[in-house]
Amino acid sequence: MKMLHRIRGLILSPEDEWAVIESEGKTVPQVYREYVLLLALIPPFAGFLGGYLFGFGHATGLAGLSLQSGLLRAALQYALSLPLLYVVAFVLSSLAPHFDGRSDDTRALTLAAYSYTPAWLAAVFGLAPGLRWLDVLGFYGVLVFYHGLPRMLKVPKENADVFTLAALVLTIATAALHAWIVRLAAPWSL
Secondary structure: OHHHHHHHHHHHOHHHHHHHHHHHOOOHHHHHHHHHHHHOOHHHHHHHHHHHHHOEEEOOEEEOOOHHHHHHHHHHHHHHHHHHHHHHHHHHHHHHHHHOOOOOHHHHHHHHHHHOHHHHHHHHHHHOOOOHHHHHHHHHHHHHHHHHHHHHOOOOHHHHHHHHHHHHHHHHHHHHHHHHHHHHHOOOOO
């Protein structure tokens, strides 16, 4: 129930929710255990179910996904996403002083994890054919990040826009690396 309240707050009023998050002071294991471990399941689970039930686009047309291949791929996606989130947080924490902010790995992880919420939720659209393009709604996380940045890493508002852009580039590069590793280790197989 707390998670649903947190999600609703981040989506509907991120500024207010970040004030609450800032005062909590959660540890890295708490953020992972209470939030990340469950929400990070959505993209691989939705991708697996969508590919297994409805198939996926292939060079020769629409192809189905085998159960074994799909489960392996989903497990790898999930297992790889957890440490990559921490890597993103570490880089954000390292960048913060260059934007007059404070380096704090725990707060950077909290910022990254809660900012990924819209992207994790938007991954649900991978379940149904033709709705995958709605993943674009996950970009709302950029606004969530922007509101949390001054509170979590103390980056001044005048530097927050450039830092947010740098974080977006970092996130896209990390997502591309994640997809490449998964594709290399567990290619789509029919």
